[in-house]
Amino acid sequence: MKSYPKIIDRIVEIIRESKTICIVGHVRPDGDCVGSQLGLALALRNEGKKVTCWNEDSIPQKYKFLDPQGFFQKPKPGKKFDCVIATDCASFARLGKAGKHTLNRKILINIDHHESNPRYGDVNWISMREPSCGELIFRLLKVARWPITKPIADLLFTAISTDTGSFQYPTTRPGTFHTGAELVTRGADLAKICDEVYQSYPLSRARLLKHVYSKFRLTANDRIAWFWLKKKDLARTGSESNDTEGLIDHIRAIEPVVVACVFEEIEPELTRISLRSKNPNVNVNEIAAQFGGGGHPAAAGARISGKPLSVQRKVIAAVKRALNMAK
Secondary structure (H helix, E strand, O other), rough: OOOOOOOOOOOOOHHHHOEEEEEEEOOOOOOOHHHHHHHHHHHHOOOOOEEEEEOOOOOOHHHHHHOOOOOOOOOOOOOOEEEEEEEEOOOOHHHHHHOOOOOOOEEEEEEEEEOOOOOOEEEEEEEOOOOOOOHHHHHHHHHHOOOOOOHHHHHHHHHHHHHHOOOOOOOOHHOOOHHHHHHHOOOOOHHHHHHHHHOOHHHHHHHHEEEEEEOOEEEEOOEEEEEEHHHHHHHHHHHHHHHHHHHHHHHOOOOOOEEEEEEEEOOOOEEEEEEEEEOOOOHHHHHHOOOOOEOOOOOOEEEEEHHHHEEEEEEEHHHHHHHOOOO
């Protein structure tokens, strides 16, 4: 195997010395989070470890096929662990209750690929070059020589595929294709994964899409596209918050659009924003950081307190400034 970061040896050493391990991920888990958490959890269970897999939120419907045995659980207070491993989580706050309920631990390992990660763990492996956390978990298993079984291959392939836009985003590297190919060789069911993740969704999702296409707005000479998702919109369409994943891509794909933004109501005066950029000179991670958030240069987000219209004005103004500076 090619050379690898020596921090992996330290992580493997800690894991081998630990008996009880909890693997946690960020709230509102996406495919990379689910695949990374469960992929690592299965690998460590196969090594005889007592492993718990916690997330504040449930698995989105389209990823439930990845967890037939129900390993993914909601956090419970009062537990003690030798080791806690955070995967695909850009900040400790994004762990939500999973972070709060794992404070009784000996050590926290932070494995992530977000540029904004402040290295909140006791041991940190942050690799911004990797387009997904799933690829980091793959490298960890390879270095440790832990078997990559068919279920693990399914999980890691899903993680990598979803966070690279099915290998279409510019962050995708040659090595990403090699990793995907090896996972298929090891049993990843490409047809099933593609059907479940990309080619099947509930009727509520179709209703949400109708809302998006009828309500999105354009500004700054059509270079900015945005829409709101209020709680009443989710209720009217029979949707849950998890069903909103990927909606932003539908307005991002509009030809003149450079930056897409979704404003999602969490509470009457708390808004979640999601940002996507198609221009490498417009770094939405820097925009999100202005509001206490973060992520990647092409995909980032934040939670902002304040009246909805005020939040909207501030964010759109920040995006416009970034577009003007990129000219």
